[in-house]
Amino acid sequence: MTNSNIDIDNAGWSFDNTYAKLPEDFLVKQTPIPVKSPELIILNKNLSKDLNLDFTNIREENLSQLFSGNLLPVGSNSIAQAYAGHQFGHFTMLGDGRAVLMGEHLSKNGDRYDIQFKGSGKTPFSRSGDGRAALGPMLREYIISEAMHELGVPTTRSLAVVKTGENVIRETHLPGAILTRIAASHIRVGTFQYIAATQKEQNLKVLFNYVINRHYPNIKNSKNQALDLLKIIMNVQINLVIDWMRIGFIHGVMNTDNVSICGETIDYGPCAFMDTYNPDTVFSSIDQQGRYSFSNQPKIIKWNLARFAECIITLIDSNKDKAIEIATEVINTFENIYEEKWLNMMRDKLGLFGEDMNDKILIMEFLTWMHKNKADYTNTFCFLMNEKVSNMEIYNNKDFLIWKEKWERRLKLNNTSQEKYFKLMLSVNPLVIPRNHKVEEALTAANDGNLSFMNKLLTFLDKPYSNQSDIIDFQSPAPLNNKKYQTFCGT
Numbered sequence: 001m002t003n004s005n006i007d008i009d010n011a012g013w014s015f016d017n018t019y020a021k022l023p024e025d026f027l028v029k030q031t032p033i034p035v036k037s038p039e040l041i042i043l044n045k046n047l048s049k050d051l052n053l054d055f056t057n058i059r060e061e062n063l064s065q066l067f068s069g070n071l072l073p074v075g076s077n078s079i080a081q082a083y084a085g086h087q088f089g090h091f092t093m094l095g096d097g098r099a100v101l102m103g104e105h106l107s108k109n110g111d112r113y114d115i116q117f118k119g120s121g122k123t124p125f126s127r128s129g130d131g132r133a134a135l136g137p138m139l140r141e142y143i144i145s146e147a148m149h150e151l152g153v154p155t156t157r158s159l160a161v162v163k164t165g166e167n168v169i170r171e172t173h174l175p176g177a178i179l180t181r182i183a184a185s186h187i188r189v190g191t192f193q194y195i196a197a198t199q200k201e202q203n204l205k206v207l208f209n210y211v212i213n214r215h216y217p218n219i220k221n222s223k224n225q226a227l228d229l230l231k232i233i234m235n236v237q238i239n240l241v242i243d244w245m246r247i248g249f250i251h252g253v254m255n256t257d258n259v260s261i262c263g264e265t266i267d268y269g270p271c272a273f274m275d276t277y278n279p280d281t282v283f284s285s286i287d288q289q290g291r292y293s294f295s296n297q298p299k300i301i302k303w304n305l306a307r308f309a310e311c312i313i314t315l316i317d318s319n320k321d322k323a324i325e326i327a328t329e330v331i332n333t334f335e336n337i338y339e340e341k342w343l344n345m346m347r348d349k350l351g352l353f354g355e356d357m358n359d360k361i362l363i364m365e366f367l368t369w370m371h372k373n374k375a376d377y378t379n380t381f382c383f384l385m386n387e388k389v390s391n392m393e394i395y396n397n398k399d400f401l402i403w404k405e406k407w408e409r410r411l412k413l414n415n416t417s418q419e420k421y422f423k424l425m426l427s428v429n430p431l432v433i434p435r436n437h438k439v440e441e442a443l444t445a446a447n448d449g450n451l452s453f454m455n456k457l458l459t460f461l462d463k464p465y466s467n468q469s470d471i472i473d474f475q476s477p478a479p480l481n482n483k484k485y486q487t488f489c490g491t
Helices: 002-009 045-050 060-068 136-150 191-198 202-213 225-247 295-312 320-331 332-347 361-373 376-385 392-398 399-413 416-428 435-447 451-462
Strands: 028-029 039-043 079-081 086-089 090-093 099-106 112-118 157-169 173-183
Touching: 002 060, 028 060, 028 392, 028 451, 039 060, 039 099, 039 136, 045 157, 060 157, 086 191, 099 435, 136 157, 136 173, 136 451, 173 392, 191 295, 225 295, 225 320, 225 332, 295 320, 295 332, 332 361, 332 416, 361 399, 392 399, 435 451
Parallel strands: none
Antiparallel strands: 028 079, 039 157, 079 099, 086 090, 099 112, 112 173, 157 173
């Protein structure tokens, strides 16, 4: 064993690699493809502590070797996972084409985390891809995933980004990079689709039992585990999308391979945050039809859940027709459940306690006004909380003032203090989000070797519900010339 290996082994790893023990249809053994000259760009110290990992006494050159996959700690067992996916509605057999799962790490309290390298080179699932990633998209995922965590949204997280010392070819030559991604697991709806497509019923049962044991042990003694699992996963996905709608987040590529079974936001490719409120907002360059627009996100999650239900039909009931009927009944409850949770979320954003029969009308009038007047989604709620924001003059609009009077009358029904409803509003309305133009500014500087702006941005995003000094610059919407902003997958 080299000194370098000894060095990285001292971080406090506790591996228990259960997924790697599943049948060969689920995975392939795959080590990261070595890179020429890795350089550590950023290490998430707060996340390291959460994982009970201590990298403080490890030399930076060895950290670069570790987070590039050039050196692997004792106990790791790197694999590439198989999965499928409906990509823009079209079914495709996929798998980890540019990622390997290094292993499953257990924290001191027993929480299990996947440690995955993204951009680690070709695998048997790469098809025509190069298996690599560029620095910009990996730093983008780092910024936004960590912002999502601080915003209170279930998400995969980012532990480190390393430059590879090699270029990748996209539209041009770009510096290569590898992201270390942390997840409760990387099991997707697409994982079930892949196994179901092999038509090996025994493997489907293996995956099903594995998911229950790993994520939902509370239904082990259920009379109909498959039905209860469908209900649970529908609930966690609804909760996730509600959070996205709360903060104006647009995932951008809600294919079934990007729907995590454990309810975390996964894959930060063409995602973005909405400035001007428009329910039809799309940023992804490949989403020409608006399939994954802001307002379509709940519909797509329902569609994806129906695809999951199809995979486990045989486990719901031995009578296929009966099983389909039962699953359909569950899926058809989606709208009512979503509607109720969405209304409650919007009530919280507006500081409304309890329920009033006119709440939905009040909310829709507000959103309609924002859409018509091209108001900033985040800042308008900030204004209602008496926070100073840019473009204050828009709130002198006659129609807005009429609506504001209605809102204030509804607040009086709370029978509570201004302090209490402001506290409720502040708990769900961020003062700062990863503004697209600020993220791009940070990435442009980082590509030129300057990380200072990115670090400054991360400092503000670390406390999104707190009023920080100089916050106004990070609250400002994109300039007018940024209105046609587009995002890209990075593959």
